[in-house]
Amino acid sequence: MSILAYNGAAIMAMKGKNCVAIAADRRFGVQAQTISTEFEKIFEMGPQLFVGLPGLATDVQTVFQRLKFRLNIYELRENRRIKPKTFMSMVSNLLYERRFGPYFVEPVIAGLDPVTSEPYVASMDLIGCPMETNDFVVSGTCSEQMYGMCESLWEPNLEPDDLFETISQALMNAFDRDAVSGWGAVVYIIEKDKVTKRFLKTRQD
Amino acid sequence: MLGPEMLGFGVEWMNSEVSTGTTIMATQYDGGVVVGADSRTTTGSYIANRVTDKLTRITDYIYCCRSGSAADTQAVADLVKYQIDFHRMEMGKEPLVKTVANIFKQLCYDYRDQITAGIIVAGWDSKDGGQVYSVPISGMLQRMPFTIGGSGSSYLYGYVDANFKPAMTKEQSLQFVANSVSLAMNRDGSSGGIIRLASISKDGVERHVLTGDKVPKFYEDY
Numbered sequence: 001m002s003i004l005a006y007n008g009a010a011i012m013a014m015k016g017k018n019c020v021a022i023a024a025d026r027r028f029g030v031q032a033q034t035i036s037t038e039f040e041k042i043f044e045m046g047p048q049l050f051v052g053l054p055g056l057a058t059d060v061q062t063v064f065q066r067l068k069f070r071l072n073i074y075e076l077r078e079n080r081r082i083k084p085k086t087f088m089s090m091v092s093n094l095l096y097e098r099r100f101g102p103y104f105v106e107p108v109i110a111g112l113d114p115v116t117s118e119p120y121v122a123s124m125d126l127i128g129c130p131m132e133t134n135d136f137v138v139s140g141t142c143s144e145q146m147y148g149m150c151e152s153l154w155e156p157n158l159e160p161d162d163l164f165e166t167i168s169q170a171l172m173n174a175f176d177r178d179a180v181s182g183w184g185a186v187v188y189i190i191e192k193d194k195v196t197k198r199f200l201k202t203r204q205d
Numbered sequence: 206m207l208g209p210e211m212l213g214f215g216v217e218w219m220n221s222e223v224s225t226g227t228t229i230m231a232t233q234y235d236g237g238v239v240v241g242a243d244s245r246t247t248t249g250s251y252i253a254n255r256v257t258d259k260l261t262r263i264t265d266y267i268y269c270c271r272s273g274s275a276a277d278t279q280a281v282a283d284l285v286k287y288q289i290d291f292h293r294m295e296m297g298k299e300p301l302v303k304t305v306a307n308i309f310k311q312l313c314y315d316y317r318d319q320i321t322a323g324i325i326v327a328g329w330d331s332k333d334g335g336q337v338y339s340v341p342i343s344g345m346l347q348r349m350p351f352t353i354g355g356s357g358s359s360y361l362y363g364y365v366d367a368n369f370k371p372a373m374t375k376e377q378s379l380q381f382v383a384n385s386v387s388l389a390m391n392r393d394g395s396s397g398g399i400i401r402l403a404s405i406s407k408d409g410v411e412r413h414v415l416t417g418d419k420v421p422k423f424y425e426d427y
Contacts, residue, residue, distance in 0.1 A: 005250060032393055032394035033394070034391070034393075034394060037425070141250055145251075177255070178250055179247045179252055203397070204390075204425055205245075205391060205396065205397030
């Protein structure tokens with residue numbers, strides 16, 4: 001089995017009208033066995049900036065910790081919040097430093113620019129190749145299923161409540177076709193002045 | 206991008222066998238048997254079928270539960286069904302559950318190095334009533350009051366040992382099997398979907414399907 005599929009995960013992010021959404025499943029498992037249904041894969045890196053880390057669970061936690069360290073130093077030096085685009089470059093750099101012995105995570109980034117509040121989503125592969133899009137990004141063991149769902153359900157300029165429905169349905173119906181992801185889901189809706197975190201009631205199989 | 210797909214290895218599901226990594230179970234009650242299974246078939250980690258029927262008819266009174274390779278178990282079950290159809294025509298009466306179980310055993314044992322098949326045979330006949338036979342991967346045969354099988358069964362040994370009672374009614378048996386399959390589906394990635402049940406007695410087969418809310422729920426908010 002591929003190392004990226006050892007723990008299993010499903011994460012996606014979508015752009016909306018003056019908002020972004022990022023959502024993930026909550027399973028922590030070891031191959032076929034599910035051990036926990038409360039595993040955090042989305043991490044807050046700023047008041048309107050989140051990173052989702054699917055892949056090998058130990059690297060999910062280590063990459064988050066090392067990224068947070070670099071981000072803290074950046075914010076102390078610059079005395080301001082980091083822009084999403086710059087953060088993406090920071091993540092890419094961290095991953096490429098390990099080019100020949102990589103971290104087994106393929107991150108997803110979602111946020112609003114701290115000054116202009118413009119929505120931003122990006123993803124990258126395990127060695128830091130970035131991809132910025134204008135619609136959505138997906139990553140995880142059921143990425144093919146997630147691409148299919150997003151491509152059919154997403155449309156531009158969705159309001160926050162509609163974006164919530166769209167991303168929830170896209171994620172759930174994708175991971176319901178994957179044996180190693182699911183068992184609960186969490187959705188963050190990020191708007192200019194607030195972030196709403198909701199848990200979805202999903203199949204527990 | 207030069208991923209493994211591009212270099213000719215293929216993505217995981219293209220190189221993986223279709224498996225009914227699964228949870229199956231059968232239990233005997235006074236007057237018949239109850240069999241149950243989940244409904245998930247996987248190709249690697251892709252769920253190829255989420256409403257699979259793993260309870261396969263051999264005769265009107267004898268069913269088998271299939272786990273392991275989908276292709277291997279379908280092929281073996283088809284062979285057994287064929288032989289038993291023939292046998293029934295010759296004998297002029299319904300075959301014994303023991304006979305069907307032995308034919309399964311012979312195939313699973315003789316071809317044990319070439320196939321992956323974990324089978325439970327359960328049914329009713331006029332001579333010995335309800336019977337459950339386990340034919341695990343290696344090809345042995347064992348009659349048991351109840352048995353569990355498939356990858357999800359690992360999570361059930363404690364539960365079934367604690368909750369099985371020898372003289373249960375049909376309704377109690379159905380609940381017992383439904384609870385067990387539900388618990389396994391909750392933990393095993395290769396099991397899931399809906400719960401298919403069947404009760405077999407002198408009156409034939411009664412099939413049930415438990416979907417969505419009807420699947421037994423256990424404590425989920427850890």
